[in-house]
Amino acid sequence: MSEKLTLRLSRVGTILLVIFTYSIIYLPIVIIAFLSFNASSRDQIWTGFSFVWYREILNNPRLLEAIQNTLLIAVLATLISTVLGTLFAIGIHGLSRKQRLKIMVLNNIPVVNPDIVTGISLLLVFSLLPLSFGFQTMLLAHIFFCIPFVVLSVLPKLKTLDPNLYDAAIDLGASRFKALWLVIIPSIKVGILAGSLIAFTMSIDDFVISYFTFGDGFQNVSIWIYSRLGRRTFSPSVYAYNTLVVFVTIVVLSLFNLFGKKQKSIKGEKI
Amino acid sequence: MKKLIDIQNLVKQFDDQVVLNNINLYINENEFITLLGPSGCGKTTLLRLIGGFETLDEGKILFEDKNIADIPAHKRPINTVFQKYALFPHLNVYQNIAFGLKMKKMPKETIEQEVLKALEMVKLKGYESRNIKTLSGGQQQRVAIARALVNKPKVLLLDEPLAALDLKLRQDMQYELKEMQRALGITFIFVTHDQEEALTMSDTVVVMNEGHILQIGTPIDIYNEPKNRFVASFIGESNILPATMIKDYKVNILNTEYTCVDHGFGEQTPVEVVIRPEDIELKPAQGGIEGLVTDVIFKGVHYEIIVMVGTIEFIIHSTLSQTVGTQVSITFEPEAIHVMRR
Ligand SMILES: Nc1ncnc2c1ncn2[C@@H]1O[C@H](COP(=O)(O)OP(=O)(O)OP(=O)(O)O)[C@@H](O)[C@H]1O
Ligand SMILES: [Mg+2]
Numbered sequence: 001m002s003e004k005l006t007l008r009l010s011r012v013g014t015i016l017l018v019i020f021t022y023s024i025i026y027l028p029i030v031i032i033a034f035l036s037f038n039a040s041s042r043d044q045i046w047t048g049f050s051f052v053w054y055r056e057i058l059n060n061p062r063l064l065e066a067i068q069n070t071l072l073i074a075v076l077a078t079l080i081s082t083v084l085g086t087l088f089a090i091g092i093h094g095l096s097r098k099q100r101l102k103i104m105v106l107n108n109i110p111v112v113n114p115d116i117v118t119g120i121s122l123l124l125v126f127s128l129l130p131l132s133f134g135f136q137t138m139l140l141a142h143i144f145f146c147i148p149f150v151v152l153s154v155l156p157k158l159k160t161l162d163p164n165l166y167d168a169a170i171d172l173g174a175s176r177f178k179a180l181w182l183v184i185i186p187s188i189k190v191g192i193l194a195g196s197l198i199a200f201t202m203s204i205d206d207f208v209i210s211y212f213t214f215g216d217g218f219q220n221v222s223i224w225i226y227s228r229l230g231r232r233t234f235s236p237s238v239y240a241y242n243t244l245v246v247f248v249t250i251v252v253l254s255l256f257n258l259f260g261k262k263q264k265s266i267k268g269e270k271i
Numbered sequence: 272m273k274k275l276i277d278i279q280n281l282v283k284q285f286d287d288q289v290v291l292n293n294i295n296l297y298i299n300e301n302e303f304i305t306l307l308g309p310s311g312c313g314k315t316t317l318l319r320l321i322g323g324f325e326t327l328d329e330g331k332i333l334f335e336d337k338n339i340a341d342i343p344a345h346k347r348p349i350n351t352v353f354q355k356y357a358l359f360p361h362l363n364v365y366q367n368i369a370f371g372l373k374m375k376k377m378p379k380e381t382i383e384q385e386v387l388k389a390l391e392m393v394k395l396k397g398y399e400s401r402n403i404k405t406l407s408g409g410q411q412q413r414v415a416i417a418r419a420l421v422n423k424p425k426v427l428l429l430d431e432p433l434a435a436l437d438l439k440l441r442q443d444m445q446y447e448l449k450e451m452q453r454a455l456g457i458t459f460i461f462v463t464h465d466q467e468e469a470l471t472m473s474d475t476v477v478v479m480n481e482g483h484i485l486q487i488g489t490p491i492d493i494y495n496e497p498k499n500r501f502v503a504s505f506i507g508e509s510n511i512l513p514a515t516m517i518k519d520y521k522v523n524i525l526n527t528e529y530t531c532v533d534h535g536f537g538e539q540t541p542v543e544v545v546i547r548p549e550d551i552e553l554k555p556a557q558g559g560i561e562g563l564v565t566d567v568i569f570k571g572v573h574y575e576i577i578v579m580v581g582t583i584e585f586i587i588h589s590t591l592s593q594t595v596g597t598q599v600s601i602t603f604e605p606e607a608i609h610v611m612r613r
Pocket of ligand 2: 314315316430
């Protein structure tokens, strides 16, 4: 009897702990979403439900520009780092074990390095190069810190492939390029897609590295927010933007899960 | 018979390790030739050199009398069935088989005809749209064979294609592969480390060890007249004994003089003799080589009987059982003795 009771208690405890943990994680997001619908421009006072801050985004040219810059950098950095990272991964995969381990150390250092170190190093390098700070430097920086993540997500997928896959394509008359394009790339597309998603999120929410490499009036959202914190030019439109991003993320993730499950069940039927 | 491939003085190294050492081998048209040897002896490497996936360090490979060193793999009239099949995971059965023909830019209708024909040949009709991950090992293997054969190569390379299959399926496939090879008239170069497979399927067996070719011959030659101890022990169980060649047709085995059919070894020459387990007949002790029966194992068709003669162990295969602990004489015919140089 008492054993049953403790069992039930521990189960209730577990559930409470889960609820508590997730509330803490999601509370800030909920608060921001809540504030984004607040008609007042002052955080503490709820004066009524309104979409005014969503409309504000469009009317605040500086914020709108920052959002556009963030997305532009994220999309370009994702595309370029996905292509380069995938090619790097394929190249690294072809190396001997010893060489591969050495290269992977080089690949992983930027991943574990604190952003601030990466940011300062890039700042130094860029100031030595004939580059004007702004769009160019920020894009280069984002490409730089995204590539290792693409490599890290593509490489494991390559390892699961039959080692003779490339040779098999060549054997059947494909040129090297076609073997890569028609056989290897499609076989690792899941890894490539995962890598590009990581790259995109890394780029879109980066502040530290962007802060060291921006300039010439080219700002992204995180820098725009930082430069306006506590000032009067700060606008709850940022909350609206954040809420929109969260909303889009949730929708994309849900679709991803739904789509993935559907594919699995189709495969299940075929067996 | 016409020579199709001629390999001359081929040497291959990987980082200073000589993997293939002075290989000389020719392969005829329509031949079923098997490379047989223990793991790591260089079988796959030799196959990859013929296919064009590795470059050789010395020597040359002639294909129809032309050196093929400069012909890249994708232009050679050779196709391969890889060890783990290497099917394309993102393509279905039809697309896998059609891949080679698509690379040759054949018209769609021709491709369809050829793929369906190939599917029929490997008994996989109706599997066109199946995802290859849903196929069994045996079915995947058939797809791999169809994918290679649909290109009508002059030579098909097969790297241990049956290794992953269970015994029954393997025996069926051995038979089917042999039938396909006969029907299509394609040269098969087959790699295996299973001596039984090599002996049942091949026209010619090439026994390799540590990067060397030890012996080339028909299965019967290889089995009955192994050139040395390694070949003798690798090709099936056998009794290998130290002996002395007294003179032509006379050999002394374990202090007993026997008549044999071998000659040309000189007089009083130390040699080794091979006697296959099934060539020995056990008789009640009557002199000659005598020993004690120490073990009798039933093997289905025959008994495997172990007889100890002093410290030397004899393996005998016989349909008649023996009682453990009896003293017996080991007897064999002159033809059963095969003398090898030491
Ligand atoms: N790419 C490579 N780099 C370095 N060494 C290699 C390479 N490929 C093969 N070797 C070495 O060459 C030798 C022969 O290998 P190979 O794969 O030809 O043997 P195999 O006879 O096919 O063996 P198995 O029956 O195990 O497949 C081995 O010692 C192997 O370690
Ligand atoms: Mg091998």
